[in-house]
Amino acid sequence: MIKVAVSACLLGDKVRFDKGHKRDSFVVEELGKYAEFVSFCPENIAFSSPRPSIRMVRTEDNSLRIISNKTAEDLTQVLDEHARAELQKIKSQNIRGLILKSKSPTCGLMSSKVYLENGFADGKDDGVFASMCRAEFGYFPMEEEGRLCDAWLRENFVMQLFAYDDFEEFKEDAKMGKLVEFHKSYKFLLQSKDEKTYRELGQIVGNHEQKSFDEILLEYEALFKMAISQKSSVSKTRNVLEHMSGFIKNFLDSSEKQMLHAQIDDYVAKIVPLVVPLSTLRLYATKYKVSYLLEQKFLDPYPKELALRSEIKSTK
Ligand code: SF4
Structure with missing residues (x-):
């Protein structure tokens, strides 16, 4: 079995902000016959589930921050710490590939929406965890479930x-x-x-x-x-x-x-x-x-x- 790290919500785990999941049938039912999955969810570890949703905001100094949609609190540092811990976890597992949930401010690969401080949209970028994975893994089999359609x-x-x-x-x-x-x-x-x-x-x-x-x-x-x-x-x-x-x-x-x-x-x-x-x-x-x-x-x-x-x- 090939070890593949996968966003936990794609495996059907109820770890999303609304305590739901986004089970992906290709990943679970087809690839799952040949792969052993290592799940990760930095948001669930950082904030548990259910939790207020978050968004990625580009500030005036061009840095990306993670902001709570409910309280406007800056959660960047907390999410960053837990994302790093999850990265260490999957790195220690001898994984051969990575499948990430699209559009998430944590897991999206160039599909996470970015907003300006005034609330206007400002394109898309890697989510917090995805950007760490990109820097860590280089030429590694890495895709989003959305692109795998x-x-x-x-x-x-x-x-x-x-x-x-x-x-x-x-x-x-x-x-x-x-x-x-x-x-x-x-x-x-x-x-x-x-x-x-x-x-x-x-x-x-x-x-x-x-x-x-x-x-x-x-x-x-x-x-x-x-x-x-x-x-x-x-x-x-x-x-x-x-x-x-x-x-x-x-x-x-x-x-x-x-x-x-x-x-x-x-x-x-x-x-x-x-x-x-x-x-x-x-x-x-x-x-x-x-x-x-x-x-x-x-x-x-x-x-x-x-x-x-x-x-x-x-x-x-
Ligand atoms: S997209 Fe990533 S952070 Fe969000 S629920 Fe799924 S695994 Fe967790």
Whole structure:
């Protein structure tokens, strides 16, 4: 099970200001089959539940304050302290991802409304806890539940989450030979994210400067985590599919080749989802025992039951 930290209200805990929750069915019912959740709620720990709602206010000196909607009391310091404690808690849990509640002045990721002291709206920003997480975690699988309603963002997030976890597991017993194998197995997944970075990672693995393995691993980790945080696109995925086809083309007759290319074209035209050409590629790779393709993480980046590539909208 992958450990994922999640805003407690998304898990159905009654921790909101009105003692309600915002249970998210994708997180709880679908991702929950593969994840162990670590919940957090800085507001509930700081102010208990129910409590007066709060808002984020930008002051004249451009600082962001947390103000009670009921009493106008400045609660910034109290919330800040409890947010830091919750951050330490999730950090100690070896988490591999983070899902935050959107629009909250505490948990929102660039979706928390900011007000001026005169009550006028002043755009959006990270909530108090979200901004601490952003500073702490860097290239980390981190999303809001609201954005995860978008099939493309959801697929990208879940792919990043499982790849991140895979790297952390690999790191436990990493050796040079294993890094070469790891990199090979991520070739097409990395190319679907960022071709240039894939090549740079190849240079690191090539180790022409004869660096120590620890140094290489550190460099590889930083760049790998950056690469998997990038979003895929139709054109990058098309290149990957064409490239994969190249490994089986010599086994196929012209009608089989035509059908595969028609499926790739239909995928690009958003007539069929990605799972269609991928299933055909897998079929031929299995039939003709093309192990290089069958070992590619791009074919199975996460449990197939999540069926995230079965939606046409999972591509942009
Ligand atoms: S959004 Fe964050 S702070 Fe607000 S109730 Fe949910 S977990 Fe707690």
